Amino acid sequence: MTADEAAGADDDRLRSLYAATRDLMSATSRPALCRAVVDVSERVLGYPLTGVHLRGDGGPGLVPMAYPESVRERFEDGPPTYVPGDEVYGVYERTDPLRLGAVADRRSASHRGIVVPIPDHGVLIAGHERSGEAGDVCLELVELLGQHAAVALDAIERESRLNGLHETTGELMEARDSAAVAASATNTAHEVLDLRLNAVYLASSDGRRLVPVSVTGEARALFGDVPELSADSLAWRAFESGELAHRDDARLSLAGAASESAIRSALVVPLGNHGVFLAGSERPGRFDEADVALTQLFTDTVEAALDRAEREAIVRRREGDLARQNERLDEFASVVSHDLRNPLNVAQGRLELLDDDCDSPHITRIETAHERMEALVEDLLALARTGRSVGDTEPVSLERTVSEVWQTVDGDGSLSVADDIGYVDADASRLQELLENLVRNAVDHAGDDVDITVGSLGGGCDADDNSAASTGAGSHTADGLDALAGFYVADDGPGIPSERRETVFERGHTTDDDGTGFGLAIVAEIAGAHGWSVRVTDADAGGARFEIVVDE
Numbered sequence: 085m086t087a088d089e090a091a092g093a094d095d096d097r098l099r100s101l102y103a104a105t106r107d108l109m110s111a112t113s114r115p116a117l118c119r120a121v122v123d124v125s126e127r128v129l130g131y132p133l134t135g136v137h138l139r140g141d142g143g144p145g146l147v148p149m150a151y152p153e154s155v156r157e158r159f160e161d162g163p164p165t166y167v168p169g170d171e172v173y174g175v176y177e178r179t180d181p182l183r184l185g186a187v188a189d190r191r192s193a194s195h196r197g198i199v200v201p202i203p204d205h206g207v208l209i210a211g212h213e214r215s216g217e218a219g220d221v222c223l224e225l226v227e228l229l230g231q232h233a234a235v236a237l238d239a240i241e242r243e244s245r246l247n248g249l250h251e252t253t254g255e256l257m258e259a260r261d262s263a264a265v266a267a268s269a270t271n272t273a274h275e276v277l278d279l280r281l282n283a284v285y286l287a288s289s290d291g292r293r294l295v296p297v298s299v300t301g302e303a304r305a306l307f308g309d310v311p312e313l314s315a316d317s318l319a320w321r322a323f324e325s326g327e328l329a330h331r332d333d334a335r336l337s338l339a340g341a342a343s344e345s346a347i348r349s350a351l352v353v354p355l356g357n358h359g360v361f362l363a364g365s366e367r368p369g370r371f372d373e374a375d376v377a378l379t380q381l382f383t384d385t386v387e388a389a390l391d392r393a394e395r396e397a398i399v400r401r402r403e404g405d406l407a408r409q410n411e412r413l414d415e416f417a418s419v420v421s422h423d424l425r426n427p428l429n430v431a432q433g434r435l436e437l438l439d440d441d442c443d444s445p446h447i448t449r450i451e452t453a454h455e456r457m458e459a460l461v462e463d464l465l466a467l468a469r470t471g472r473s474v475g476d477t478e479p480v481s482l483e484r485t486v487s488e489v490w491q492t493v494d495g496d497g498s499l500s501v502a503d504d505i506g507y508v509d510a511d512a513s514r515l516q517e518l519l520e521n522l523v524r525n526a527v528d529h530a531g532d533d534v535d536i537t538v539g540s541l542g543g544g545c546d547a548d549d550n551s552a553a554s555t556g557a558g559s560h561t562a563d564g565l566d567a568l569a570g571f572y573v574a575d576d577g578p579g580i581p582s583e584r585r586e587t588v589f590e591r592g593h594t595t596d597d598d599g600t601g602f603g604l605a606i607v608a609e610i611a612g613a614h615g616w617s618v619r620v621t622d623a624d625a626g627g628a629r630f631e632i633v634v635d636e
Contacts, residue, residue: 100128101225108236114138117240118150121233125210126152129225133197133211135163136233137172144168146176146206166207175199175207181227184211198223200230204372205237242374248276249382256389261397262286262358265389266298269361269382274300277378279363281306281347284386285313286359287323294319294359303364319360322352330376333368351376353383358390428457477614479507480515482571486538489519495532502539505571508634510614518610521603522573522630528603530577530627537623541570541631570616570633574623585620 104124111117118136125134132154137146148163155163166172175182182199197211200223208230252272259265266284273279280302285294294313304310313319322329329352347364351371354360361383363371371379432454439447482505490499508515526534580588589608607630611618616634623629 101229104128105232108232109239111236111240112243114237114240115149117233117236121208121229122150122152124229125208125226129210129222129229131197131210131212131226133158133209133213135209136202136206137163137166137209138202138206138237139176140165146173149206172199172207172209175201179203181223183223184209198226200227202230202237203234205234208233238374242378245276245378248272249378249385252276253385256385257392259389259393262390262393263297265386265393269386269389270298270300273361273363273379273382274302277363277375277382279379281364281366283310283362284355284359285319285323285362286355286390287357288312294323297359306366318350319352319362323354323360326354326356328353328376328380330371332371351379353379355383355387355390358387358394361386424457425461428454428461475511475514477509477511480510480512482506482508482515482538485512485516486519486523489516489523490536492520493523493527495527495534497527497530497532497534497536500535500537502537505538505540508571514610514613518607518632519573521607525603525607526573526575526577526628530575535576535625537572537574537625539572539574541572541633569635570631572629572631574625574629575627576623576625577627579622579626580620580628588620589618 107120122134125131135151136149138149140147146166179201199209210226256268273282283299286297296310299310331350348368349365349370351363483501589604619631621629
């Protein structure tokens with residue numbers, strides 16, 4: 085073959101190689117990609133003794149992934165796994181090609197071949213049985229095939245890692261506490277991102293140290309007792325600045341000082357105010373741009389999971405406090421309902437006997453005092469009940485509930501209910517208590533002939549804007565009924581001066597000699613238990629107007 089003919093053949097192979105690249109890029113798994121590489125090497129480049137060896141998951145060796153039957157026949161147990169120290173493994177480490185005699189079977193000197201790196205993944209061995217060495221052009225073509233294989237493998241690994249991260253997001257977000265989030269994060273980074281040396285450090289309670297909460301087994305094997313990190317470490321500087329730190333040849337130990345067994349590549353990603361995620365490698369230049377981008381995406385999820393775990397921890401503490409408060413309220417209710425009511429009943433019975441025996445003006449005053457004590461007991465029990473969480477809520481007709489409450493009121497007053505008053509999602513019994521106390525407050529301050537108006541609040545109304553009486557539904561209930569943005573109860577009594585409006589909901593606050601000072605406090609407690617707010621302003625008729633804002 086003349087030089088021109090050889091050059092033409094090489095050009096044809098180059099064009100065929102580029103055409104075959106489409107098959108490489110369409111592969112969706114490592115095994116499929118490796119089989120495609122072997123096929124191109126054999127069919128396009130003319131190397132029948134071809135093999136692809138990639139970095140294995142279980143150790144540092146290069147594992148045979150694909151090879152034709154002609155190679156299988158030369159080994160009893162199949163092609164070998166190349167380990168550190170072997171000349172083929174050295175191609176992977178140094179990324180320098182190597183010409184070998186008898187690559188497929190080095191015991192035979194009649195075989196020739198080329199070993200080229202598949203950067204960051206493994207090696208491609210292309211051999212033939214012809215004597216003589218492969219030409220430079222052939223070497224360039226095999227190297228080009230190895231580079232294409234690396235690009236395709238990068239794409240497959242990125243896709244696999246993204247899918248893996250997506251699948252593990254649920255596990256991260258379901259972790260109960262920060263320690264569980266950290267453990268899930270280090271395991272995910274190890275298994276999905278192949279970050280074998282990684283750890284999650286969280287800030288200590290005093291905010292002065294970063295504490296290793298979860299560390300991979302490989303990191304513990306390398307460093308032994310993993311230390312806490314303080315202000316002199318790379319991780320701490322990244323935590324304080326909130327900026328990612330990436331070192332290609334850090335030569336840093338985990339504690340921050342120089343070490344013979346140091347981390348050569350380091351990646352530190354802040355986790356908000358929680359701490360940092362740290363990944364390392366003993367190999368320089370371990371993390372490329374794709375690794376950094378994927379790790380940042382992953383740590384965003386870890387930070388969100390830590391945020392959620394922190395919020396849930398706060399909720400659990402509050403629930404625990406509420407449970408203890410409810411226990412104390414139960415004890416208080418027991419004292420009120422038994423230890424106070426029993427002697428009160430005895431005193432009332434004795435007073436009736438005394439009234440039969442003698443006629444004294446003091447008896448009427450004692451009866452009045454007993455009635456006030458009974459009212460206090462009832463209000464204290466109601467206040468204790470409202471300190472608990474409300475029960476199940478459902479759409480409750482406000483008009484029907486107000487009408488039922490009004491049936492219990494004696495006097496010559498009147499009740500007007502707006503046509504659009506509709507429904508509100510509430511615990512029905514608690515809502516009735518709330519309305520009973522508002523109506524009773526109106527009767528106590530405006531008299532038995534009080535006129536009471538109940539209406540709906542428009543969405544986004546202002547407390548000082550009496551146009552809030554305009555109609556408007558804030559949302560819909562689960563049953564499809566219009567749910568109010570809020571409602572109001574107004575009277576034509578003397579009203580409440582503006583300087584007292586902040587204090588009327590305090591426990592024990594009253595201006596009525598016969599009042600207990602708990603009625604409006606109960607209103608505020610019930611509203612708060614529903615997640616509503618209550619406020620007071622002037623009614624159109626000059627009295628007081630209490631607004632219950634359901635949907636702010």
